[in-house]
Amino acid sequence: MIVTVTRSGGFAGLTKHGELDTAGQPDADRLEDAVRSLGAKNLGSGRPQPDRYVYRLEVRDAQDADATQHTVAEQDVDATTAWLLDRVLGS
Numbered sequence: 001m002i003v004t005v006t007r008s009g010g011f012a013g014l015t016k017h018g019e020l021d022t023a024g025q026p027d028a029d030r031l032e033d034a035v036r037s038l039g040a041k042n043l044g045s046g047r048p049q050p051d052r053y054v055y056r057l058e059v060r061d062a063q064d065a066d067a068t069q070h071t072v073a074e075q076d077v078d079a080t081t082a083w084l085l086d087r088v089l090g091s
Contacts, residue, residue, distance in 0.1 A: 001021070001022045001023075001031070001032050001035060001059065001060070001061055002019065002020070002021050002022075002059070002060045002061075002062070002063060003019070003020050003022065003031070003035055003057065003058070003059055003084070003088050004017070004018070004019045004057065004058040004059075004060075004067075004088070005017070005018050005019075005055060005056070005057050005085055005088040005089055006055070006056045007053050007054070007055050007085070007089060008053065008054050008056070009048055009051075009052060009053045009054045009074075010051060010052065010053050011051045016089055017089075018088045018089040018090065018091050019088070019091070020087065020088045020091040022035075027087075031084065031087065034080050034081070034083065034084040035059050035084065037080060037081075038057065038059075038070050038081065038084075039068075039070075048073055049073065049074075049075060052073065052074040052075060053073075053074040054071065054072075054073050054074070055071070055072050055073075055074070055077070055085055056069065056070070056071050057069065057070040057071075057072070057085075057088075
């Protein structure tokens, strides 16, 4: 599974991008569980607030597969999603 995260907004308006292929990762099961749980969550309004981040996630089963997209505003991020975002952006 390939997970791409783009974080935009914030005080300085900078963009950060990360991509992670879960294959071969020591925590692949946890990563994939966190990604699958996104579809079952109410990620909130997705409406940005001043000086806060907006996260755009794309998930593909393979490099050439169609992507599933999710958008979540910083104020709507729960602990599992925060871990996933940090893990991908830190890769």
